[in-house]
Amino acid sequence: MNKFIATAAALMLAVPAFAENQEAAEMVAPSGDAEAGETLFNRQCIACHVVRDDAGEVLAGRNARNGPNLYGIAGRAIGSQAGFRYGKSLSAVSETGNLWDEEEFVTYVQDPTGWLRETLDDSKARSKMAFKVRKQEEATDIYAFLYALKPPAMDDKAE
DSSP, X not given: OHHHHHHHHHHHHHHHHHHHHHHHHTOOOOOSOHHHHHHHHHHHTTTTOEEEOTTSOEEEEOSOOSSOOOTTOTTSBTXXXXXXXXXXXXXXXXXXXXXXXXXXXXXXXXXXXXXXHHHHTOTTOOOSOOOOOOOHHHHHHHHHHHHHHSOOOTTOOOO
């Protein structure tokens, strides 16, 4: 009987991790143009963001530190980049466990404060990100570029 209880407990603990990995695996491939997104990223995002892989290699951007590292953002839990100090509003969104997918990313980068206010249903919510990507197509292309650098995988966990 003890083996049965131990097995059942282990399975119950594994369910949340499996569900999280299922969400990442079920993410839809981006609809934008990754090549165009690279050009746009290098024009609009590098002042504040870097894309640095797990080995420390810079894949895009400079050594910027105003914004979080965007490596692996596709499928990552919102507001969960290790070592980055998010604002209060984005930290509140991170508690929901929602993941960055194309729709969330595109909407956010076009109007960070507006997205936070709507997501949190809080008219006082503010974003530390002041820059806005003006065109939806450009935001979609930037997401496609970031997705191409590290697509979400079944075995990835939120960082």
